[in-house]
Amino acid sequence: MSRTKVGAGKPTIRDVAKVAGVSQGTASRVINQLPVKPVLKARVDDAIAKLGYTPNALAQSMRLRSTRTIGILIRDFSVPGFASFVKMAQSILSDAGYVLMLAGSEDRPEREREILNAFIGRVDGLILSTGSASNSLLENAGTNLSLPMIMLDREPSEHQDAIQIAHREGVHRALTYLFELGHRRVALITGDSNVRPARERILGYREAHVEHGIEIDKALIRTRNFSKEYAFTETSALLASKDRPTAIIVGGVAMLQGALRAIKTCNLRIPEDISLIGGTDPELAELVEPAVTVIQVDYHAIGAEAAQLMLDRLDNRIDPSPRIIKFDSTLIIRQSCSAPPTTRSEPDATEAVRGSTEPFEHPT
Template identity: 25%
Template sequence: MMKMNDVAKLANVSPATVSRVICHPELVSEETRSKVLEVINQVNYKPHIVARQFRTQKTRNILVVVPDITSAFFSKVLRGIEHVALKNGYQVILGDTENNIEREKDYVDLLLQKQVDGMILLTARQDKVRLEELSTQFPLVLACEYIDGLNVPTVSIDNVSSARKATEHLISLGHTKIAHISGSINVILSRDRLRGFKQAMMSQNLEVESSYIQEGDFKFESGYHQMMKLLALEVPPTAVFAFNDEMALGAIKAAKDSGVNVPNDLAVVGFDNIKMSSINEPSITTIDQPKYEIGKKAMEILLKLINNQELHNKKIVFKDELIVRGSTRKEIDVKETLEMV
C-alpha cells in the first residue's frame, strides 16, 4: 500500500508538505500543490481518514442541506459550492430534506456529532434561536434562504425588490389584472416575493384580489393546477407572476391546454432563470439571480469560519436582473404592422 513517505519521494517534497496539501492546501503554493496532487492521483494514494481526523481534528467534509434536490435552481448553487470546496481540499456531503423540516433537523445532527467541519443551509425553516445557538458553536452559513434578524452569515438576493421588479414589468405593459402563484407560504422566500408583488400593485393603486393569489408548492404541477384555477375565474387575470420558473412553465402549459395564448392573452413572468426558461416556447421572462456566485461565496465564507478568520460582512446581497423574453412580449398583429407602414 502506498504511504505518505512514498508520495513525498515521488513528488520530491517532504512528508510534511504532502500532509499540508491534504489537510491545509491553502498553506501550500499552487505549483507545489499541483505537483503533489498529480502524484497522489497517479498512484491512487488514499490517506488514512481516521488518523488524519485524529491529528487535525478536522474531517475535511462539509454538509450542504438542500430543500429539494430535483429543483433545477440548486444545481448551479451546488456547483459553485463544490468548486471552491474541492479547490481547498474539502468534500461535499449533500442532504436533501424534500422540504421536510424534521429531516433538516436530522442533518443538523451531523454537525452536532462533528461528522462534518461546517454546514451550508440552502433551506432555513428551523427555529431561529436554535440556528443562532448552532452558529456560535459550529461554522454555519445560510444561502438562498434566510431568516429576518438572524445573526448568521447569509448569502442571498433581495427577494422583495426582485418580485417588485417582476410585477412592475407586467404593470408597465399595461396589465392591471395581475395574479401571483406563490410558493409555500411557510417559507420566507414565498412571503417576501408575495410582499414585493403587493408593493408593486399598491404603488400603482391596483387592487390585489385574494382570488388572484394562489399558493403553490414550487413544482411544475402546482403551477399548472393553480393557473387552471385562475383561468376558471369569472374574470381571469391577463398576467401572472410565478414564484419560480418551474411553476411558470406549469402556468404556460395550463394556458396552452385552455386555448389561451401566451403572451397575447396572458403574460407570464417566472423567477430564477433556470435553463428551461430560455428553451421553452415561448421563452420565459424571469428574474435571474447569480446562482453559481451565491454558492461560491457561501463556501468561501464557510472556509473563513472553519479557519477562524474574521468576517467583515455577515450579510451578502447579490444583485438580480430582469430578463425579458417571449412570455411577456406581445406579437404585433400583421394588420397593425401594415397600418404602421
C-alpha cells in the same frame, strides 16, 4: 488576581455562561474561537478571567478536530438553480482541500432534522437551504453545534451568516414592467408565505400595486408551496376563473414547468392570451416557444460566495459578527409578455379545462 467562585470544585463552562450572563452555547463558541458578537465575547472573556476557567484540553481538541468536510443541505436536487449553486461551491471548497457531504430534504422538516443530526460530528461547517421557516433544531443549531453556518435565503439566528436573494425587488420590477404594458390583473403564485422568499415576493407585489395606484385583488395571490404541481393547480384555477388574470408571475425556482403545462392544458397562447414571468432562469425558460421572461438569479455566483464565506469563517479571516450578503435579481425580458388582450376569440378557459385529460382540483 481575585477569582469569582460560583460552585464547588473546578469552574465549568456552565459557570462561565452564568457569570457572563450568556447561554452555554455562546460561551462554548467563544472558548472554541467561533463567531460571536464582540460585546458577548468580551463578557465571556471577562468571566473566564474572573473564574480562572481552563477548558478540558482533550475535550477541546476533539471539538476542534477538523474533518475537512462541509455539509450542504438542499431542498431539492432536481432544481437547476440549486445544482448550479452546489457545483460552484464544490469547486471552490475542493480546491481548498474540503469535500462536500450533500443531502436533500425534499421540503420535509422531519427530514431536515434527520440530516442535521447526521451531520453532527462529521462536518466542519454547514450551508443550509431549508424548506421551512421554523425548525427549532435548525434555529438553535448555530449555538448548540458550535459550527460556522450559512443560511441560504432564510432568516439567520444571531450566530449564523446568511446569503439572501432580492426577491422583493425582483417581483417589483416584474410588476412594474407588466403595469407599463397595460396589465391590471396580475397573479402571483409562490410558496409558503412564512418562508422568506415567498414573504419577500408578496411584499414586492404589494409595494408595486400601491406605487402604481392599483387595487390588490387578494384572490390573485396564491401561496402554499414551491412545487411544480402546486403551480399547475393554481395556474389552472386562475385561468378557469370568471375574472381571470391577464398575466401571471410564478415565484419559485421549480414552478415554471407547472404553469406552462396549465396554460397549454387550457388551450391558451403566450403572450396573446396570457403573459407569463418565471421566478428564475432555468434552461426551460429559454427553450420553450416563446422564450419566457424571467426574474434571473445568479446561483453560480451565490455558490461561489457561500464557499468563500465558509472558508473565511473556518480560517478566522473575517470579523466574527454574523454577515448577511444580498444578491440582486434581474428581470430578463423575452417574448412571453405583451399588452393584455382586449378580445378573446379562443374558447373560454373554463371549457378548455373541463375538456382536458389532466383535471385539476383547487386546494381548499
